[in-house]
Amino acid sequence: MAWKSRTRNLQVFDTELSADTVEWCPLSSMQHLLACGTYQLQKGAGEEDAAPSRTGRLYLFEFRREISMSPPLTELQRMDTAAVLDLKWCHVPVSGGAVLGLAAANGELQLYTLSHSQEGGRSLLPLCSLEVGAERLALSLDWSTGRMDSSDVRVVCSDSAGCVSVLSLAEGALVSLSQWKAHDFEAWISAFSYWDTQLVYSGGDDCKLRGWDLRAGPACPTFTSKRHSMGVCSIHSSPHREHILATGSYDEQVLLWDGRNMRQPLSETPLGGGCGG
Structure with missing residues (x-):
């Protein structure tokens, strides 16, 4: 007997470009706001060997369940950008407001702040940006604030050159701490351990899952796992249970780990389709 989904389609929205990342705002008074990033590879114009370009768009949406007839x-806002590879809202207010991080195909980590107009409208405004490296794509980002700790706001970012960068946010500016x-x-x-934000995890197209202790420096990983058989493309530290980590891969497996023993996962779940971030 075929399994039938109980979900129903509420609405269809055409983003025109390929939508590859969506994030609900985690702040309690703004959880009805949704950011969506898109990515499109455009073939080079003219000559056959012309370099392709990567274009994108950032959308801001508002979700209202009580409007039953609509x-x-x-859509509150759309903004053309370099292709968007990842989006993450900071889990805590920064200077009293919501901040959205964006990993872009031009190699930049970009931050946007949510503004409020006198008429009640909301929009994203550029706050600051930092290039993590020339001639590379910024591929992912994660905030250190997963357990709602605002004492040390940092960002970890990974890129197409195989590098991981850790940055701090202070006085409205991004500062590179290490790469x-x-x-x-x-x-x-790349992702923080939300329980000990001096620990960072990374996954790559070399099929390796690695851990790093920022206190010891990046000369040597704390562990290297080759348990995934293809590129590791998703990592998430549980904000609810200490030591618990989930990873996804192009091998279509989601692995659940205890961070104290990275030799063998706690469980393995086949999902079908690449398990992206």
Whole structure:
């Protein structure tokens, strides 16, 4: 007997470019706001060997369930950008407001702040940006604030050169704290341990999952796992249970780990389709 989904389609929105990342705002008074990033590879114009370009768009939506006669999702803003590889909202207010981080195909980590107009409208305004490296794509980002700790706001970012960067946010500006070569090929994903934000995880197209202790420096990873058989493209530290970590890969497996023993995962779940971030 075929399994039937109980989900129903509330609305369809055409983003025109390929939508590859969506994030609900985690702040309690703004959880009805949704950011969406898009990515499109455009073939080079003219000569056959012309370099392709990567274009994108950033959308901001508002979700209102109580408007029963209208589509619940309303577009508040669209902004053309370099292709968007990842989006993450900071889990805590920064200077009293919501901040959205964006990993862009031009190699920049970009931050946007949510503004409020006198008429009640909301929009994203550029706050600051920092290039993590020339001639590379910024591929992922994660905030250190997963357990709602606002005492030390930092960002980790991975890129197409296989590097991982850790940055701090202070007085409205991004400052690079460290950067190191973490993987042989693209470093698809990087993430903090939300329980000890001096620990960072990374995954790459070299099929390796690695851990790093920022106190010891990046000369040597704390562990290297080759348990995934293809590129590691998703990592998430549980904000609810200490030591618990989930990873996804192009091998279509989601692995659940205990960070105290990275030799063998706690469980393995086949999902079908690449398990991206």
